Amino acid sequence: MVTPARPHAIELAPTRFWILHVVRAVLFAAVALFITFSRDHSAGLGLTAFGVFALVTGIVIGALSVRMVADRATRRLIIAQAVISIFAGTAALALRETGLGTLLLTVSIWAGMTGLLELYAGYRLFRRSALSRDFLIAGGLTALLAVVFVLVPPDFQQTDGGLNNAPLTLTSSVMAVGVFGAYAAIMAVFLAIGGLSIKWQKADEIASTEESE
Template identity: 40%
Template sequence: MEAVTPWYVPVARGITALALAVVITFTADHSAPLGYLTLGIFAVIAGAILAASALRLAAGRATRTLTLAQGLITVLVGIVCLSLPAGGLPFFVFLLTTFASITGFLELYVGLRSRGRDRSARDWVFVGGLTALLAIAVLLVPPELRQAFIGPDSVQRELTASVVIVGALGAYWAIFGMYLVIAGLSLKWAPAEDTTASLSSEVGSR
């Protein structure tokens, strides 16, 4: 069983996600504008990577079509985010959940239908499921959430829906990024490992 997706595709998506996870982690203001900016950057870059890779896939027509659709939808969401940075939290939640539910379902579906035929199928299933879970998690956050608390530095702060949602997005990218970087490097090294195993079996049979 071989992978039809080049190893650098998941690595590029993963590095993009990890970079934005770091940005959110070290930015104190988890406001909706930060969500628009980071989601827009991620969606444009990751969507373009997916769309370009779909045109080069050696997979079946359905997989190429679904991957291309996922890439184009992602780019479209990114353009909207970057064009409307002051759209407010409700519209950001709408964009984020729409993006996560549609693209998550598409990637999950491609992974499930590719099981046993493509080494990347397990990665698609995991990432698709994780993205769909992001949509559910965001929808569970009460939009009117506003709770005061005292931080470790004894400074009074406020937990809001924006803080929780943008923080969840950063956590999603951290998991998403780490998984895809590891998965991509595994794809890169797998052929060499398979060749070594084949040579060892041949030597052992002599």
């Protein structure tokens, strides 16, 4: 998951950056599970789930990055993402009764801005840090979410027979909320593996150093 460090690599956080990955993974997993087990996939539910997720993520990750990211420029990029998340989450919660258009607009803007910032962080660290690949993949997935939300048709509706001939209606809001839940689940798995990989890599390096001494 984490690419090998190259010559002249910079260390974003000697032993603790993996915590940021794992915390983000837990937050993504929480919203993914909430959406998965919720029978209501309305725009209001989507705005509430996204709003709480973005607000909590922005506050927690922004606060943790101050102490756990040593590289100043990368820390600023992460804090910028956190600020955007806080604003997007607050807007989503404040406007949760306004419907599908707000959900599509809010998530697409949030995903586009934070995804591009994370892609830039990965590009900036290319050939200098083992974390570059993690930033690039996470940023790419988030930017892709923005594209998908832009392409979701706002007036889509299709009714099928469903189970036991009970009507099952697929709407734009169901699609949008489902896509966000799937994205959150993928990010949770990716970040959890990435975070644990960093932790185990550090543990192996420490063990190797001790053995050489």
